[in-house]
Amino acid sequence: MSSHGTPIPMTAHRAGPLTGTAEVPGDKSISHRALILGALAVGETTVTGLLEGQDVLDTAKAMQAFGAEIETRGDTWHIHGVGVGGFAEPETVIDCGNSGTGVRLIMGAMATTPIIATFTGDASLNRRPMARVTDPLALFGARAVGRSGGRLPMTIVGASEPVPVRYATPVPSAQVKSAVLLAGLGAPGETVVIEREATRDHSERMLAGFGAQVVTEDTREGRVITLTGQPELRPQSIAVPRDPSSAAFPVCAALIVEGSDVLVPNIGLNPTRAGLFTTLREMGADLTYENEREEGGEPVADLRARFSPDLRGIEVPPERAASMIDEYPVLSAVAACADGRTLMTGVKELRVKESDRIDAMAQGLRAAGVEVQEGEDWWAVTGRGQGGVPGGVTVESRLDHRIAMSFLVLGMAAQRGMSVDDGGPIATSFPIFEPLMAALGAQIQRNEG
Numbered sequence: 091m092s093s094h095g096t097p098i099p100m101t102a103h104r105a106g107p108l109t110g111t112a113e114v115p116g117d118k119s120i121s122h123r124a125l126i127l128g129a130l131a132v133g134e135t136t137v138t139g140l141l142e143g144q145d146v147l148d149t150a151k152a153m154q155a156f157g158a159e160i161e162t163r164g165d166t167w168h169i170h171g172v173g174v175g176g177f178a179e180p181e182t183v184i185d186c187g188n189s190g191t192g193v194r195l196i197m198g199a200m201a202t203t204p205i206i207a208t209f210t211g212d213a214s215l216n217r218r219p220m221a222r223v224t225d226p227l228a229l230f231g232a233r234a235v236g237r238s239g240g241r242l243p244m245t246i247v248g249a250s251e252p253v254p255v256r257y258a259t260p261v262p263s264a265q266v267k268s269a270v271l272l273a274g275l276g277a278p279g280e281t282v283v284i285e286r287e288a289t290r291d292h293s294e295r296m297l298a299g300f301g302a303q304v305v306t307e308d309t310r311e312g313r314v315i316t317l318t319g320q321p322e323l324r325p326q327s328i329a330v331p332r333d334p335s336s337a338a339f340p341v342c343a344a345l346i347v348e349g350s351d352v353l354v355p356n357i358g359l360n361p362t363r364a365g366l367f368t369t370l371r372e373m374g375a376d377l378t379y380e381n382e383r384e385e386g387g388e389p390v391a392d393l394r395a396r397f398s399p400d401l402r403g404i405e406v407p408p409e410r411a412a413s414m415i416d417e418y419p420v421l422s423a424v425a426a427c428a429d430g431r432t433l434m435t436g437v438k439e440l441r442v443k444e445s446d447r448i449d450a451m452a453q454g455l456r457a458a459g460v461e462v463q464e465g466e467d468w469w470a471v472t473g474r475g476q477g478g479v480p481g482g483v484t485v486e487s488r489l490d491h492r493i494a495m496s497f498l499v500l501g502m503a504a505q506r507g508m509s510v511d512d513g514g515p516i517a518t519s520f521p522i523f524e525p526l527m528a529a530l531g532a533q534i535q536r537n538e539g
């Protein structure tokens with residue numbers, strides 16, 4: 091089932107070369123944060139390039155429920171923030187749909203204000219673990235009551251006298267880090283988050299942009315981030331860069347579809363996000379960075395991906411996992427078309443995303459004729475070489491946009507194409523995926539009725 095309606099079965103067939111320019115939408119992580127920090131600032135924040143995918147739209151609706159006024163004029167989003175500590179108590183349940191980032195960051199943002207809010211989501215989100223966020227929020231003085239196993243629906247009672255927190259994250263998660271930092275905004279004094287492995291740092295960068303005092307130090311313990319609480323956040327004008335996690339799909343498709351040459355302009359290459367591109371280049375991908383520059387304090391380049399007939403399997407180092415965590419599904423589609431084995435280790439987190447992504451990809455790849463081995467925190471794909479994946483099957487997308495898109499990309503190179511039972515979830519992060527890929531020359535269709 092799609093998150094908000096009837097399933098949309100989709101098929102991608104093997105087709106001629108993919109060529110042209112792929113203008114992918116705005117970054118999902120940055121879009122959520124722009125809305126939440128805009129809601130916590132005093133005055134009007136404007137945002138251009140916001141990803142208008144369902145996950146982000148659900149966060150916008152949630153911010154309205156907490157009292158922010160949000161309107162769109164043309165392509166610009168205007169957010170009238172209520173200030174740190176100014177959130178109102180929502181009158182209804184907050185539905186975050188399919189979005190782990192949305193629900194976890196918003197729980198953090200409200201946890202140090204004395205209000206009560208109840209959160210829910212779709213069947214996928216309601217299976218995902220929330221204790222990783224509610225455990226540190228309890229240290230601030232917030233309380234959480236949810237379903238067994240720390241699942242949604244869940245009610246958070248915000249702390250009435252919050253205290254600052256020092257917290258070492260037990261899992262590599264930018265969502266956990268960000269929830270703690272956002273909660274720290276409402277607590278007096280210094281809140282400290284320590285992460286052993288650096289995860290995406292958009293919250294730290296954006297908090298600093300809004301005028302909060304945030305200091306990051308790399309130490310022997312790991313990355314130590316110190317935030318000074320109760321700032322007055324100054325409204326900003328934010329231009330959201332394009333999403334490298336969405337760019338991954340046209341890039342990977344171009345590498346495996348014969349004769350392709352695709353330009354994906356203006357992609358953020360923040361090192362905490364760019365692990366996939368490094369990995370693809372190590373596999374022998376013809377992937378170049380053109381027009382490298384800095385925009386809004388972030389490294390940016392145009393990516394040019396060309397058909398790469400000599401891709402080889404590699405071992406992806408576990409320390410790279412955080413910088414490409416959402417890209418393993420599509421990497422496995424490329425690995426299936428490479429020569430040799432691609433081994434991915436240190437990736438336990440993949441099991442608690444919108445689906446168990448190791449299981450979802452392993453089952454679908456095996457059905458498509460590709461050998462996959464797996465353990466709790468690793469998996470390995472034995473490539474069948476260029477043009478060697480039989481395909482020709484329908485696989486489950488499991489309410490997971492990245493699973494759906496990864497199998498459709500594989501279908502573009504597989505001998506007999508690939509189908510997914512439901513492409514509906516794609517709209518959570520990449521609502522223009524179908525027309526964008528079709529404009530490049532992909533054969534992608536909905537199987538109505």
Ligand SMILES: O=C(O)C1=C[C@@H](OP(=O)(O)O)[C@@H](O)[C@H](O)C1
Pocket residue numbers: 118119120190191262263264265266268290415416439
């Ligand atoms: O903070 C974020 O914006 C995100 C963090 C990652 O999740 P985890 O924090 O669970 O690793 C990532 O998978 C997700 O798509 C977006």
Ligand SMILES: C=C(OP(=O)(O)O)C(=O)O
Pocket residue numbers: 188189190191192416443444492519
């Ligand atoms: C894991 C993802 O998102 P979230 O955790 O926000 O649902 C993703 O977009 O791949």
